[in-house]
Amino acid sequence: MKLVGSKLPFQVDWLIVGLGNRGTQYADTPHNIGFQALDAFAKAHQVSFKLEKKALAEVAILTLGNQRLLLLKPLTYMNLSGQCVEPFRQLYQLPVERCLVIVDEINLPLGAVRIRAKGSAGGQNGMKHLLQCFQQNQNFPRIRLGIGPQPAGVALEDFVLAPYSVSQQEQLPTVLNKAVLCVETFLEKGLLEAQNACNS
Numbered sequence: 001m002k003l004v005g006s007k008l009p010f011q012v013d014w015l016i017v018g019l020g021n022r023g024t025q026y027a028d029t030p031h032n033i034g035f036q037a038l039d040a041f042a043k044a045h046q047v048s049f050k051l052e053k054k055a056l057a058e059v060a061i062l063t064l065g066n067q068r069l070l071l072l073k074p075l076t077y078m079n080l081s082g083q084c085v086e087p088f089r090q091l092y093q094l095p096v097e098r099c100l101v102i103v104d105e106i107n108l109p110l111g112a113v114r115i116r117a118k119g120s121a122g123g124q125n126g127m128k129h130l131l132q133c134f135q136q137n138q139n140f141p142r143i144r145l146g147i148g149p150q151p152a153g154v155a156l157e158d159f160v161l162a163p164y165s166v167s168q169q170e171q172l173p174t175v176l177n178k179a180v181l182c183v184e185t186f187l188e189k190g191l192l193e194a195q196n197a198c199n200s
Contacts, residue, residue: 010061010068011068011092012068012069012070012092012094013067013068013069013098014067014068014069014070014094014098014099014100014187015069015070015072015085015088015089015092015094015098015099015100016038016041016069016070016071016072016100016102016183017034017038017072017073017074017081017085017099017100017101017102018034018035018036018037018038018039018071018072018073018101018102019034019035019074019078019081019101019102019103019104019124019126019127020032020033020034020035020036020073020074020078021035021077021078021161022075022077026161028163028164028169029160029161029162029163029164030104030110030147030159030160030162030164030168031078031104031147031160031161032104033104033145033147033175033176034101034102034103034104034126034145035073036172036176037102037143037145037176037179037180037183038071038072038073038102040176040177040179040180041071041179041180041183041184042060042062042071044180045062045064047060047061047062047071048060049071049073055084055087055088056074056075056076056083056084057072057073057074057075057084057088058072058073058075059071059072059073059088064184064187064188065187065188067187069187070088070092072084072085072088078125078126079125079126079128079129080129081126081127081129081130082129082130082131082132082133082134083129083133085099085130085133086130086133086134096134096137096139096140097139097140097141098140099140099141100140100141100142100143100183100186100187101127101130101140101141101142101143102142102143102145102179102183103124103126103127103142103143103144103145104124104144104145104146104147104160105122105124105144105145105146105147105148106123106124106147106148106150106156106159106160107122107146107148108144108145108146108147108148109146109148109149110146110147110148110168110171110175111146111171111174111175111178112145112146113143113144113145113146113175113178113179113182113198113199114143114144114146114198114199115141115142115143115144115182115186115191115194115195115198115199116141116142116144117139117141117191118138118139118140118141118142119138119142120138122144127142141186141191143179143182143183143186143198145175145179146175147160178198181197181198182194182197182198185197185198
């Protein structure tokens with residue numbers, strides 16, 4: 001997918017990406033916690049997402065301090081996330097190091113947060129496709145939001161695409177608030193401060 005135009009009419013300092021799946025059937029499922037965290041961040045800063053049909057994305061723009069942020073929710077479905085993210089990265093001429101990705105992590109319990117400067121996909125299919133589109137460059141920061149543990153006897157796909165349980169729903173606001181804090185701290189104070197504040 002190629003975005004129309006040579007460059008949009010403003011500079012972007014960071015591309016903040018939340019990974020998830022489009023559609024109401026996936027809206028309140030653990031695999032969509034990246035979308036939900038980005039929604040919470042946008043709400044905290046009083047901006048709204050706009051649908052960009054041709055780009056297969058929802059986008060929002062905001063300024064935090066002296067940094068211009070482009071918030072991006074790919075609508076390509078999780079397994080093709082890079083198909084949306086990479087054209088935006090190229091359009092704004094951003095290095096991969098300036099792409100902060102928020103993603104679910106089955107190997108962390110719900111409520112746990114990890115922010116890292118780089119790393120592998122860790123088995124997450126959206127991240128796998130991003131790495132493919134980034135030509136296997138792993139040097140982009142990511143915030144992993146725990147959604148585990150996976151119940152015994154339940155297939156991974158069935159668990160991550162099923163609606164949240166009542167207990168998960170009760171924990172979710174706290175998790176999303178922590179994700180917002182993590183993004184803000186990272187952008188305002190850097191990786192080390194964000195790790196100290198958010199990694200648990």
